[in-house]
Amino acid sequence: DKNAAHAFWDTQPVPKIDAQVEKSGPIEVKTLDDVRKEPLTLPALFEWVVLDVNDQVQLNDVYTLLNENYVEDDDNMFRFDYSIPFLKWALQPPHYLKDWHIGVRVKESKKLVAFISAIPATINVDKTDSVKMVEINFLCVHKKLREKRLAPVLIKEITRRVNLQNIWQAAYTAGIVLPKPVASCRYYHRSLNPKKLVECKFSSLPPRVSMSLLIKLNRVEENTKCPGIRPLTKADVPSATRLLAKYLSQYSLAPSMSEEEVWHWLAPQKNVMDCYVVVDPKTGEVTDMCSFYTLPSSVIGNPKHKTLKAAFSFYNIATSVPLVDLMADALHLAKKGDFDVFNCLDIFENSKFIKEHKFQPGDGNLQYYLYNYATQTKDPSAMGLVLL
Numbered sequence: 596d597k598n599a600a601h602a603f604w605d606t607q608p609v610p611k612i613d614a615q616v617e618k619s620g621p622i623e624v625k626t627l628d629d630v631r632k633e634p635l636t637l638p639a640l641f642e643w644v645v646l647d648v649n650d651q652v653q654l655n656d657v658y659t660l661l662n663e664n665y666v667e668d669d670d671n672m673f674r675f676d677y678s679i680p681f682l683k684w685a686l687q688p689p690h691y692l693k694d695w696h697i698g699v700r701v702k703e704s705k706k707l708v709a710f711i712s713a714i715p716a717t718i719n720v721d722k723t724d725s726v727k728m729v730e731i732n733f734l735c736v737h738k739k740l741r742e743k744r745l746a747p748v749l750i751k752e753i754t755r756r757v758n759l760q761n762i763w764q765a766a767y768t769a770g771i772v773l774p775k776p777v778a779s780c781r782y783y784h785r786s787l788n789p790k791k792l793v794e795c796k797f798s799s800l801p802p803r804v805s806m807s808l809l810i811k812l813n814r815v816e817e818n819t820k821c822p823g824i825r826p827l828t829k830a831d832v833p834s835a836t837r838l839l840a841k842y843l844s845q846y847s848l849a850p851s852m853s854e855e856e857v858w859h860w861l862a863p864q865k866n867v868m869d870c871y872v873v874v875d876p877k878t879g880e881v882t883d884m885c886s887f888y889t890l891p892s893s894v895i896g897n898p899k900h901k902t903l904k905a906a907f908s909f910y911n912i913a914t915s916v917p918l919v920d921l922m923a924d925a926l927h928l929a930k931k932g933d934f935d936v937f938n939c940l941d942i943f944e945n946s947k948f949i950k951e952h953k954f955q956p957g958d959g960n961l962q963y964y965l966y967n968y969a970t971q972t973k974d975p976s977a978m979g980l981v982l983l
């Protein structure tokens with residue numbers, strides 16, 4: 596309800612839930628002099644730590660905290676299981692700061708009980724403003740320490756450390772409604788391994804549909820449709836960077852990526868990132884690209900299956916082939932890569948293929964947010980940004 600008190604968020608530079616935005620731009624303007632020099636105070640038993648994700652032991656601590664305590668679906672049947680290589684990749688883009696990988700440990704046992712991260716990103720807002728921001732992700736408090744107001748402390752501390760670098764805006768997404776969504780997006784699932792999805796109770800057999808019929812109904816193309824589609828290589832990066840910049844310029848919220856960033860985010864990496872391109876045979880220019888990342892979920896309390904292998908749609912651009920054909924290839928390649936399900940949001944032009952490719956609606960929303968930046972609420976199709 597619109598009057599619900601947000602004891603923390605009502606103190607933050609974000610629009611009130613029922614605010615009408617006049618003009619776009621920063622909500623508050625501060626200088627380095629306004630920024631606390633010392634860390635926020637934690638409850639007595641806890642200490643701040645910086646996680647060095649180059650140290651296998653510390654990276655494993657982050658993996659275990661998230662594997663056991665991170666995001667679950669509404670029915671608590673699945674929990675995201677970001678892999679160790681995925682977390683290293685997600686946390687170490689070009690120009691990352693170790694200081695922005697913040698943990699809370701129990702002083703006595705050194706057990707990691709909370710985490711929050713920021714990575715640098717240049718975000719274009721409303722196609723006009725290019726804003727130096729951070730992307731906030733992997734906020735997690737151990738299940739045993741929930742509802743003790745620890746999250747606001749983590750958020751204020753990462754805000755402080757980001758402000759110290761003269762950055763005043765952030766982008767983040769969440770499955771819950773907070774003040775105040777920039778866009779409210781829906782997620783969709785395309786079954787690739789219907790038998791396993793039914794056994795995991797991710798999906799159910801429709802009435803009067805046998806398992807063999809369900810398998811047949813979800814069959815994907817035997818071959819690719821796009822001529823010469825192949826994995827992205829480093830040599831493709833200058834052309835792919837130009838194609839991405841041109842494509843993303845049409846969206847109200849989109850990243851601006853250097854060649855170094857394009858290679859970091861789109862370089863094919865087993866069990867992390869799949870990226871395929873179509874190039875003009877004459878010029879070698881990249882004309883089309885599809886990409887999806889690997890994010891498994893633990894299956895909670897299932898006797899037969901421990902994990903669900905999900906592909907999440909990332910950046911897709913079709914200029915020489917229809918988007919529907921490019922995504923047919925993405926589904927084919929994901930099936931070949933042994934994924935059980937292919938997920939996407941109703942952002943970009945994804946609604947063009949969601950119906951035709953037999954995606955089913957998911958059970959919730961993914962809300963997009965900006966911190967300290969007011970702008971009009973957008974349609975999901977105006978979103979051109981994917982957060983992991």
Ligand SMILES: CCCCCCCCCCCCCC(=O)CSCCNC(=O)CCNC(=O)[C@H](O)C(C)(C)COP(=O)(O)OP(=O)(O)OC[C@H]1O[C@@H](n2cnc3c(N)ncnc32)[C@H](O)[C@@H]1OP(=O)(O)O
Nearest residue numbers: 601602603604732733734735736741742743744745746763
């Ligand atoms: C300029 C730079 C700026 C950088 C910072 C930008 C902002 C970045 C913001 C972060 C972006 C993260 C993005 C991201 O990582 C992707 S969203 C995924 C977040 N993580 C999970 O859902 C994992 C499982 N849940 C937990 O670990 C805990 O439930 C968490 C830690 C979520 C909350 O711990 P808790 O023990 O359940 O709760 P208290 O400590 O008692 O705190 C309650 C207060 O926290 C507010 N809350 C709850 N969930 C939130 C969420 N997902 N975002 C923001 N705020 C959230 C809540 O509204 C309330 O405030 P209010 O009373 O005002 O309503």
Ligand SMILES: CN(C)Cc1n[nH]c2ccc(-c3ccc(F)cc3OCCn3ccnc3)cc12
Nearest residue numbers: 666667668673675769770782783938939982983
């Ligand atoms: C984005 N990134 C910040 C992680 C994140 N946080 N909170 C979330 C809430 C929903 C989705 C999401 C996004 C796309 C999608 F196709 C399905 C999704 O969740 C299904 C429900 N679920 C949650 C865990 N296991 C299954 C991601 C997230």
